[in-house]
Amino acid sequence: AQSVTQLDSQVPVFEEAPVELRCNYSSSVSVYLFWYVQYPNQGLQLLLKYLSGSTLVESINGFEAEFNKSQTSFHLRKPSVHISDTAEYFCAVVGSDKLIFGTGTRLQVFP
Amino acid sequence: KAGVTQTPRYLIKTRGQQVTLSCSPISGHRSVSWYQQTPGQGLQFLFEYFSETQRNKGNFPGRFSGRQFSNSRSEMNVSTLELGDSALYLCASSSQGATEAFFGQGTRLTVV
Numbered sequence: 601a602q603s604v605t606q607l608d609s610q611v612p613v614f615e616e617a618p619v620e621l622r623c624n625y626s627s628s629v630s631v632y633l634f635w636y637v638q639y640p641n642q643g644l645q646l647l648l649k650y651l652s653g654s655t656l657v658e659s660i661n662g663f664e665a666e667f668n669k670s671q672t673s674f675h676l677r678k679p680s681v682h683i684s685d686t687a688e689y690f691c692a693v694v695g696s697d698k699l700i701f702g703t704g705t706r707l708q709v710f711p
Numbered sequence: 712k713a714g715v716t717q718t719p720r721y722l723i724k725t726r727g728q729q730v731t732l733s734c735s736p737i738s739g740h741r742s743v744s745w746y747q748q749t750p751g752q753g754l755q756f757l758f759e760y761f762s763e764t765q766r767n768k769g770n771f772p773g774r775f776s777g778r779q780f781s782n783s784r785s786e787m788n789v790s791t792l793e794l795g796d797s798a799l800y801l802c803a804s805s806s807q808g809a810t811e812a813f814f815g816q817g818t819r820l821t822v823v
Contacts, residue, residue, distance in 0.1 A: 701754035
């Protein structure tokens with residue numbers, strides 16, 4: 601069965617510093633991967649996704665993720681974070697026609 | 712284009728009662744999925760409806776049920792509520808299955 605692992609439950613970082621949120625998935629023939637963000641008391645917002653093609657995918661707010669088949673990873677990165685990036689981030693994979701989520705990483709950005 | 716609308720946003724119920732949550736998908740989307748989010752179990756898939764038929768189901772007891780209407784609006788029902796049912800219930804709508812899911816704001820259910 602498909603699964604994803606987010607190794608870091610919390611990532612504290614200072615504003616304007618770079619950040620990486622790690623995600624590893626169980627291998628499969630076809631992999632569809634996602635990063636969602638959740639702000640307090642809100643639903644999930646799609647940040648970016650990998651379905652096929654270029655292994656580097658970008659979001660409109662400066663985040664990027666790279667699909668690495670050999671390392672079965674889909675880490676999320678941002679070169680310079682802002683206070684407003686404070687949120688919970690979920691990595692997800694499609695398995696059995698449904699989204700399977702990781703346990704989430706709480707990104708806390710300090711001034 | 713309006714997003715996914717879930718009502719109500721907050722609910723407080725007593726153990727043993729039942730509750731119905733509603734989800735209106737994005738116009739034109741025929742697939743509606745439901746997820747439960749708790750601090751202990753994280754995000755778990757409940758079920759998916761497509762064109763009024765349950766197409767996929769997660770591993771939840773029969774107290775959790777759902778349905779979809781001809782206008783694609785969906786409801787989920789939880790009977791005989793337990794304290795452990797306290798959670799954020801999220802609805803997602805899609806036109807292309809799980810690869811294109813848009814989530815609502817969720818309904819926060821508290822069972823006391």
